Amino acid sequence: MKGNNHKILPFNNFNIKEISKDNILNIHQLFEKNSRFFSLPFDYFQRGTLEDDGLDRNLSLILYDQKEDRPIAAVLVVRRKEIDEKYCFFKGYVVSAQYRRQGLGSKMFSELVKRLREDGITQIIYGPSVPNYWQPGVDIRDTSLYFFLKRHGFKSSRAIYNLTVPLNTINKEPAKEKDGYIFERVLPNDFNKTIEFIKKLFPNNTWADEVKFSLKLQPPTTFIAKNETMEIVGWATHSQFFPGSFGPTGVEPSIRGKGIGTKLFLWCLWDIKQKGLDTCEIMWVEGDTIKFYSKATGAYISPIYYPMYKKIKY
Ligand SMILES: CC(C)(COP(=O)(O)OP(=O)(O)OC[C@H]1O[C@@H](n2cnc3c(N)ncnc32)[C@H](O)[C@@H]1OP(=O)(O)O)[C@@H](O)C(=O)NCCC(=O)NCCS
Known part of the structure; x- marks a missing residue:
């Protein structure tokens, strides 16, 4: 059934406001009530919006019905100069359920494109705004959002897989020591060394910045492995994207294959379980690594994300 004969709401009945500390709670509620497959605690939501240096307040549109004091639709937009300033x-993109299919999402999009052109933006990406992002694309289960973006000219070229790990088999605390390596939660003394280790190992991506967020949590959600001379040789981070998320992680190349990565992973799973969660979501897994996790822990592919792109024409 083609849905082009639905009631169209006049856009001038709505006010557009900026995201601010005065309305952030209501915007969080709007997303919580109207996103079927994704939920974030308020502190994570705030960290990814008002506390995100890249938040663009002019492009993030918060829509109010003139009769109501709560937002009824919102699009959250960030920019990353390090990736491309254009x-x-x-x-996030959401319209409150009772206002859907009345053209509101599309009108909001037209207003946004007008502003994008004024700012000289050349491309919109619904994808990983590293280092501070929640989802690496559109969760393909969000059917309305996927078709909405396609309708507005967005394209997708590949999928990104997350893996879900059930925690029912994680029943005992992992060992603190194995084959001369020790495993521990990172403490403030080791914060700088850990970040330096990650930067040295992976100089070309934003993992060090991602891990930094986990050091601000209480307690920090990064675990490290040390060798006999107390040098850091590996790390694994969880709950930095959202509670129960896993990644990034890495082990010094010369000692890979000795089970150090698995131990660090198990420490994270254990820690997540202690917080009362029953699944862990491994972020952005590629190729044979999927097989590794699935054999090691019974992880299965879910959710699947499609990064989506649209070029702005001038
Ligand atoms: C996607 C969304 C923002 C669209 O807003 P909207 O105001 O309902 O959209 P519009 O009325 O402007 O519809 C425009 C087009 O989007 C597509 N669309 C909208 N809802 C759809 C649905 N349920 N199924 C398939 N396509 C849909 C259609 O192509 C539609 O045009 P058409 O009716 O002429 O075919 C809204 O449905 C929504 O909030 N969905 C949930 C989003 C979500 O889960 N966000 C969480 C992650 S941040």
Whole structure:
């Protein structure tokens, strides 16, 4: 059934406001009530919006019905100069359920494109706005969002897989020591060394910045492995994207294959379980690594994300 004969709401009945500390709670509620497959605690939501240096307040549109004091639709937009200053990233796009299919999402999009042109933006990406992002694309289960973006000219070229790990088999605390390596939660003394280790191992991506967020949590959600001379040789981070998320992680190349990565992973799973969660979501897994996790822990592919892109024409 083609849905082009639905009631169209006049856009001038709505006010557009900026995201601010006065309305952030209500915007969080809007996303919580109207996103079927994704939920974030308020502190994570705030960290990814008002506390995100890249948040673009002019492009993030918060829509109010003139009769109501709560927002009824919102698009959250960030920019990442390090990636490309002419790009912008969607972090979320939502219309309150009772206002859907009345053209509101599309009108909001037209207003946004007008503003994007004024700012000289050349591309919109619904994808990983590293280092501070929640989802690496559109969760393909969000059917309305996927078709909405396609309708507005967005394209997708590949899928990104997350893996879900059930925690029912994680029943005992992992060992603190194995084959001369020790495993521990990172403590403030080791914060700088850990970040330096990650930067040295992976100089070309934003993992060090991602891990930094986990050091601000209480307690920090990064675990490290040390060798006999107390040098850091590996790390694994969880709950930095959202509670129960896993990644990034890495082990010094010369000692890979000795089970150090698995131990660090198990420490994270254990820690997540202690927080009362029953699944862990491994972020952005590629190729044979999927097989590794699935054999090691019974992880299965879910959710699947499609990064989506649209070039802005001038
Ligand atoms: C996607 C969304 C923002 C669209 O807003 P909207 O105001 O309902 O959209 P519009 O009325 O402007 O519809 C425009 C087009 O989007 C597509 N679309 C909208 N809803 C759809 C649905 N349920 N199924 C398939 N396509 C849909 C259609 O192509 C539609 O045009 P058409 O009716 O002429 O075919 C809204 O449905 C929504 O909030 N969905 C949930 C989003 C979500 O889960 N966000 C969480 C992650 S941040």
